[in-house]
Amino acid sequence: MDTLITGAYVATIDGQGTEFADGYVAVVDGRIAAVGSGAAPAEYSGLRRVDGAGCLVTPGLVNTHHHLYQWGTRGYAQQEDLFGWLVALYPVWAGINAEIVSATSAAGLGMLALSGCTAAADHHYVFPRDGGDVFEALIDAGRRIGIRLHAIRGSMDRGESKGGLPPDSIVEETDEALAETERAIGKYHDSSAGAKIQVAVGPCSPFSASTELMREAAGLARRHGVRLHTHLAETQDEEEQCLREFGKTPVAYAEDLGWLGSDVWLAHGVHLHDDEIALMGRTGTGIAHCPSSNARLGSGMAPVRALLDVNAPVGLGVDGVASNESGGLAEELRQALFTARQRGGAKALTVRQALWVGTMGGARCLGRAADIGSIEPGKLADLAIWRVDTIAHAGIVDPVAALVLGRVPPLEMLLVGGEPVVGNDRLLTADEPTLARDLAKACQALRN
Numbered sequence: 001m002d003t004l005i006t007g008a009y010v011a012t013i014d015g016q017g018t019e020f021a022d023g024y025v026a027v028v029d030g031r032i033a034a035v036g037s038g039a040a041p042a043e044y045s046g047l048r049r050v051d052g053a054g055c056l057v058t059p060g061l062v063n064t065h066h067h068l069y070q071w072g073t074r075g076y077a078q079q080e081d082l083f084g085w086l087v088a089l090y091p092v093w094a095g096i097n098a099e100i101v102s103a104t105s106a107a108g109l110g111m112l113a114l115s116g117c118t119a120a121a122d123h124h125y126v127f128p129r130d131g132g133d134v135f136e137a138l139i140d141a142g143r144r145i146g147i148r149l150h151a152i153r154g155s156m157d158r159g160e161s162k163g164g165l166p167p168d169s170i171v172e173e174t175d176e177a178l179a180e181t182e183r184a185i186g187k188y189h190d191s192s193a194g195a196k197i198q199v200a201v202g203p204c205s206p207f208s209a210s211t212e213l214m215r216e217a218a219g220l221a222r223r224h225g226v227r228l229h230t231h232l233a234e235t236q237d238e239e240e241q242c243l244r245e246f247g248k249t250p251v252a253y254a255e256d257l258g259w260l261g262s263d264v265w266l267a268h269g270v271h272l273h274d275d276e277i278a279l280m281g282r283t284g285t286g287i288a289h290c291p292s293s294n295a296r297l298g299s300g301m302a303p304v305r306a307l308l309d310v311n312a313p314v315g316l317g318v319d320g321v322a323s324n325e326s327g328g329l330a331e332e333l334r335q336a337l338f339t340a341r342q343r344g345g346a347k348a349l350t351v352r353q354a355l356w357v358g359t360m361g362g363a364r365c366l367g368r369a370a371d372i373g374s375i376e377p378g379k380l381a382d383l384a385i386w387r388v389d390t391i392a393h394a395g396i397v398d399p400v401a402a403l404v405l406g407r408v409p410p411l412e413m414l415l416v417g418g419e420p421v422v423g424n425d426r427l428l429t430a431d432e433p434t435l436a437r438d439l440a441k442a443c444q445a446l447r448n
Contacts, residue, residue, distance in 0.1 A: 001418055003027040004044050005385065008052025009399040010035060012375040013059050013359050017352065019400075025057055027381040030194065030418040035375050054389030055412050056399040058355065059374050060118025060147075060382035061329045062362025065229075065267045065288035065317030068122045068138065069096050071104035071439060072446045073322045082235045082297050083165065089322060090166045095446050098132035103442035105141035107435045108327055109149070110427050112318070115328030115408060118147050118382035118416045119362070119372060121288070121317075123229060123267070125154025125204040126170050127180075135180075139188050142197060146421045146429040148382070150366055152202035152229050153184040157213050164208045174213050177203075178220060185224050193371050194380060194417060198226070205231040206250055207241055211257065218258040227263050227367055229288075230254075233276075234268035235299045251276040260285045265365040267317060269307070270300040277303055281310025286365035289357065291335040292326065293319030304340050304357070305348045315362030330408040333358050337404060351404040381418040386411060387425075 003026075010023030012035060024040040026033040026047060034041065070093075077088040105122070112120050124138055135153060142149030155177035158164030164171070172180070181201055189199035201221035203209035209217075214230075221228045233239065233250045242250045251272065254260055260279065265286030272280070280287065289302050307314050316336060321327040333354045340349035363373025371380050386409040387393075388402045393409055396402040403409060414422035421429050 001420065002029070002047045003050055003415070003418060004040055004047040005050045005052045005057060005383075006040060008055045008057045008385065010057045010375060011355065011400055013356055014374045014376050023057070025375060025383065027383070027415065027418045030381055032375060032377050032379050032381050034377055050385070050413060052385060054387060056386045056388050056403055056409070057375070058384050058386065058403070059359040059372065060384050060414065060416065061116045061358045062315055062366065062373060063112055063117050063120040063318055063329045064265060064286070064315035064362045064365045065290055065319055066108070066120055066122045067124070067320030067322075068105040068108040068141070069093065069101050069124060069126060069134070070320035070322040071108045071327065072096065072100055072443050074325045076322055080297070081237070082299060083237050085297060085323065086165050090170065092446055093126045094128055094167050094170050096126060096128060096131055096134060098134050098137040100442040100445055101134040101137040102141055103438040105138050106144055106430060107439040108321065109141055109145040109147060110430055110432065110435050111327045112329055113145060113147050113414055113421050114411065114425070114427060115330040116384040116386070116411060116414060117329040118384070118414065119150070119366065119368070120147060121150035121152060121200070121229065121366060123152040123154050123202050125156055125202065127172060128170050135184055139197060144430060146419065147416050148196050148372075150198050150200055151184075151188065152200040153181045154202040154204050155181060155213060155217070156204045156208040157210050158208050162210075166208055171208070174210060174216070177213060178216055181217065182220060182224070185226055189224070189226060191225065200227040200229050202229040205238075206253055207238060214257045214259065222263070227265065228259065229265055229267065230259065231268060232266040233271045236271055239271055249273065249276070251279065255279070263367065265313065265315070267319070268294065268299070268302065270294055270302045272303055277306045277312070278310055280307060280312040284313065286313035286315065288315055288317040288365060289336060290317040290319040290324070291339040292332060293317075293323040295335070295339070296323045301339050301343045303343070304336065305344045308353070313361060313364035314357050315365040316358045328408065329358065330403070333404045351398070351401045354404050355400060381415050383415045384411060385413040
């Protein structure tokens with residue numbers, strides 16, 4: 001829908017950090033036609049008008065790492081670290097099927113939209129043998145809710161019988177995993193600039209995917225021109241296991257297998273040595289920073305300030321909601337800022353840098369910085385309009401600080417390619433009570 005937003009505070013997140021205290025944004029044919037201060041040019045006067053008084057307009061937030069199926073297991077394993085948490089939850093996840101993934105994914109994507117997210121990367125790597133087409137269920141949920149979905153076709157081929165953590169019932173044979181990944185790319189991946197659905201390649205982790213699967217998956221992704229994603233350097237236990245098995249750190253192992261580069265983004269990157277941080281910058285390898293999940297599991301704090309200083313792409317991730325029960329992305333802005341300051345002091349990250357990580361940083365990780373992540377003419381109209389004039393935010397001198405440091409503001413509107421997905425803080429593309437009922441049913445099915 002062609003739209004003119006007027007009278008708002010606009011934080012563009014462009015290369016110059018341009019902001020307009022009394023700004024407008026014109027949206028035509030799903031893209032940003034103009035942005036500026038004061039009255040909009042007369043040529044846009046006929047567009048549907050949205051009064052932005054009392055609002056902050058930002059680019060839509062970009063979620064770079066998620067596991068939507070985990071909406072079925074929130075609240076489990078509350079005092080476990082990563083490995084203990086996985087051992088507790090893998091047997092439960094063995095019960096997922098297409099119906100459960102449909103319900104959990106739709107609810108999770110709806111919650112992301114309500115938290116200002118217009119693009120999300122979901123890493124799905126659990127494929128029970130009798131669960132049906134769970135990946136297609138994920139894709140269908142993305143189409144239903146209407147935000148951009150980067151569906152990562154994950155895989156595991158190291159079950160318990162091969163020294164891995166997951167039950168054998170949810171892992172695949174190596175050749176099967178590669179064939180199904182290639183099928184998913186051919187069936188679902190859209191390489192166009194305005195794509196709503198894209199597919200990436202994502203063996204789960206060095207401790208659940210074999211060396212052969214990791215290496216062959218990287219080659220497969222590059223033959224098809226799609227991106228690569230995996231978990232890496234999340235915990236100290238992971239590093240110790242990699243040193244025992246391979247004689248090298250997770251990052252060195254990934255480098256040997258072709259898993260560093262500008263087409264790769266890695267989940268977590270908590271335990272990185274100084275030379276590895278520099279390597280991330282030199283190779284352009286992205287990091288999906290998941291501060292709440294890392295805190296929930298006691299994994300540590302990613303070196304975000306150091307990564308930004310070497311120009312490595314850094315985006316925000318919610319991670320699976322079995323390790324971040326909130327499931328929203330906007331609150332990760334504040335959590336990222338607090339985590340950075342806990343690690344590096346009060347000057348480690350500003351509110352605008354936190355917002356940049358949650359928008360442009362995420363767009364860089366997903367390879368979409370040319371089309372999303374900032375409010376600039378020609379880019380896709382993925383926009384979040386936040387109300388900052390309610391009792392929770394009125395009087396905060398800086399609207400960006402109100403968003404990042406305050407509680408999550410109500411969403412006046414969320415646009416994806418100019419189409420409304422949220423209005424008046426309500427989801428427009430699906431019925432929220434129905435999503436909640438379907439989610440509760442899916443959770444009960446897993447408990448049973």
